[in-house]
Amino acid sequence: MRLTLHTDYSLRVLMYLAVFPDRLSTAEQIAAAYGVSHNHITKVVQTLARLGLVETLRGRNGGIRLAKRPEQISVGAVVRATEEDFDLVECFRSKTSCAISPACRLQGALRDALAAYLDVLDDWTLSDIAANRSGLARRLGAH
Amino acid sequence: MRLTLHTDYSLRVLMYLAVFPDRLSTAEQIAAAYGVSHNHITKVVQTLARLGLVETLRGRNGGIRLAKRPEQISVGAVVRATEEDFDLVECFRSKTSCAISPACRLQGALRDALAAYLDVLDDWTLSDIAANRSGLARRLGAH
Numbered sequence: 086m087r088l089t090l091h092t093d094y095s096l097r098v099l100m101y102l103a104v105f106p107d108r109l110s111t112a113e114q115i116a117a118a119y120g121v122s123h124n125h126i127t128k129v130v131q132t133l134a135r136l137g138l139v140e141t142l143r144g145r146n147g148g149i150r151l152a153k154r155p156e157q158i159s160v161g162a163v164v165r166a167t168e169e170d171f172d173l174v175e176c177f178r179s180k181t182s183c184a185i186s187p188a189c190r191l192q193g194a195l196r197d198a199l200a201a202y203l204d205v206l207d208d209w210t211l212s213d214i215a216a217n218r219s220g221l222a223r224r225l226g227a228h
Numbered sequence: 229m230r231l232t233l234h235t236d237y238s239l240r241v242l243m244y245l246a247v248f249p250d251r252l253s254t255a256e257q258i259a260a261a262y263g264v265s266h267n268h269i270t271k272v273v274q275t276l277a278r279l280g281l282v283e284t285l286r287g288r289n290g291g292i293r294l295a296k297r298p299e300q301i302s303v304g305a306v307v308r309a310t311e312e313d314f315d316l317v318e319c320f321r322s323k324t325s326c327a328i329s330p331a332c333r334l335q336g337a338l339r340d341a342l343a344a345y346l347d348v349l350d351d352w353t354l355s356d357i358a359a360n361r362s363g364l365a366r367r368l369g370a371h
Contacts, residue, residue, distance in 0.1 A: 188363030
């Protein structure tokens, strides 16, 4: 059971921007800080902009910044929006081939479990996970 | 976020055996009932036998049956044992390359969320998810 890299990197980009709120950052800086591909970060930034979580300013002095305050960004909401699917098992999809699907109560158990998982993440904000700002800045700041 | 097919099929095999407690079943029957590969079911049965959840009797009249009563088999325990990894994000692995790992509180949030997920599944037994035995038998029984 894993989250996609897209979700992982989305959270990392948001954390980076939360750590440096007083400047515009670039995808290059973020990619270098985490040692991941610039292309991947660019795609993640596009997703986050579409979700209204970051703003991108074009031009020579352009860059990326948070569109909301960190305490207004829920980790649960980010995971719900960036994770492509929560189809824990095959019968969660609209077309299932599992013979017992209508009579099986596993789906209910897994839906309850998933709700509990996301409920916990709804209690955390970007501000919480980036609370150690000086420690994070030291680790990200060389780039 | 998905469970592996191995976990999905493990739960399905256990449900099949719970529905027909008074006979020995074969991997062929179970594979046919769900329309999945016999090879995959055989591997799942090996895992379940290793975990002490099913017994396999060899020979012409051999077959597979539950090694415990359905109410003694926790869905949470099955998922914990069959799911290969719960490394929700890269930094859960022993060797992480994420620059901020020591200062980041996301890992704690995700660990709490995963614990809540598994806690819910711990409250369900095989007996619960296979409670609609007649409905399940009708859907599985043609094979």
